[in-house]
Amino acid sequence: MVHRRPIHPLALRVMHWLNAIAIVTLIGSGWEIYDASPFLPFTFPQWATIGQWLGGAIAWHLAAIWLLMLNGALYLGWGLATGHFRRKLLPLTPRAVLRDAIAAARFHLPHRPGVYNAVQRLLYLGVIGLGVLAVLSGLAVWKPVQLWPLSDLFGGFFVSRVIHFIAMAGIALFLVVHLLLVALVPRVLPAMITGGRLPTPESEAAE
Amino acid sequence: MPVLNLNRRNLLGRALALGAATTLTGCDFDDPSHPDVVDRVLNAMSHWNDEVQAALFNPHTLAPTFPASAITRPARFNAFYDIDKAPQVDLATWRLGLTGRIGNKQPWRIAQLRALPQESQITRLICVEGWRVVGQWSGVRLGDFLRRINADTKARYVSFQCADGYFESIDMESALHPQTILALDFLGAPLTAPFGAPLRLRIPTKLGYKNAKSIVALGVTNQFASGYWEKQGYNWFGGS
Known part of the structure; x- marks a missing residue:
């Protein structure tokens, strides 16, 4: 009773918010970079971009990427070493995803602090994968000559750009869902800042 | 090359969105001759990226x-x-x-x-x-x-x-x-x-x-x- 464990450990919270800063900066500046030479029939509105012009956007993008990569490497190392991934994100079965997705669509899926349902697990694992894909395809766009094996792997310079864009779109979509769920269950937000407290067996029984 | 855009815009909203806790009055090289604190950070990162690229360069x-x-x-x-x-x-x-x-x-x-x-x-x-x-x-x-x-x-x-x-x-x-x-x-x-x-x-x-x-x-x-x-x-x- 003296020391109830936090829902989110301090290390995770710090990494979460550093990641949020990096991701928002990278997407905003990435949109400005895309706008300099769009390959789809639209551009992103100037107010939604970071960097004001291409030179500023690239400077932001290639500064924030270091934060993302260092923080991301720490997160992956931490998640593997502490068993966070194993305990919180696994196991994951298609059946469980389907079950929880249906329950969520009917608003029958309860939120249990400290436990991720199957849909959450899928989304979190998916966005980690998209983050890795975004970094690798971004490296291929950055250095198609020096990192030519990576560039070739992605199908060359232009295809790397397209894959980088798709990874961004996937991450942006995740963010929309992520923020929507926070809006629906706002009590999860303070826990990501203060850590929150996991319910004890007694308090759970009392609920 | 892009047309040079040196218009100063209010970046407060964007700065807040970034969670940047610094006092941003303007940034992103909108006035290269008067670099502010953000410009200096971005310049330092750009120099660091120069070093990384030089190391990555294979003759x-x-x-x-x-x-x-x-x-x-x-x-x-x-x-x-x-x-x-x-x-x-x-x-x-x-x-x-x-x-x-x-x-x-x-x-x-x-x-x-x-x-x-x-x-x-x-x-x-x-x-x-x-x-x-x-x-x-x-x-x-x-x-x-x-x-x-x-x-x-x-x-x-x-x-x-x-x-x-x-x-x-x-x-x-x-x-x-x-x-x-x-x-x-x-x-x-x-x-x-x-x-x-x-x-x-x-x-x-x-x-x-x-x-x-x-x-x-x-x-x-x-x-x-x-x-x-x-x-x-x-x-x-x-x-x-």
């Missing part, structure tokens, strides 16, 4: 070459001015001036450069904006030329001054790369004014803006010389 890694069928037609003009403003250089009076750590600083005429062994390449130019074109350039290998004029190839930089006021500088390692040439011809004919007549740098291991056009002077130096766009915020190494 033996060649930029991809392409068949003639892949050449982009019509060729794409690009500069910080309109095509009709491209500098007209009089070949009769044009000389390539040489400055800095060079043994023989005798200026070069175009015919003398044409008399040297010529290197032809069909390579891809990738613009910092994200588009790319394939073209054929031929001319003198910069490394060969530097040795011929007795340049100090242990110096750090090679700099270029252009007839249109543009200027550029590159690291010596990239200057000595076998695909780095002082191009005289484009698509099998002498360079035309919009494409950098009479002499341009063609360096397929770097982004488009490093490929200085209409060169009038070449320098070898240990003094960092930056570049036209770099002074406004582009990354200096600009590697590809």
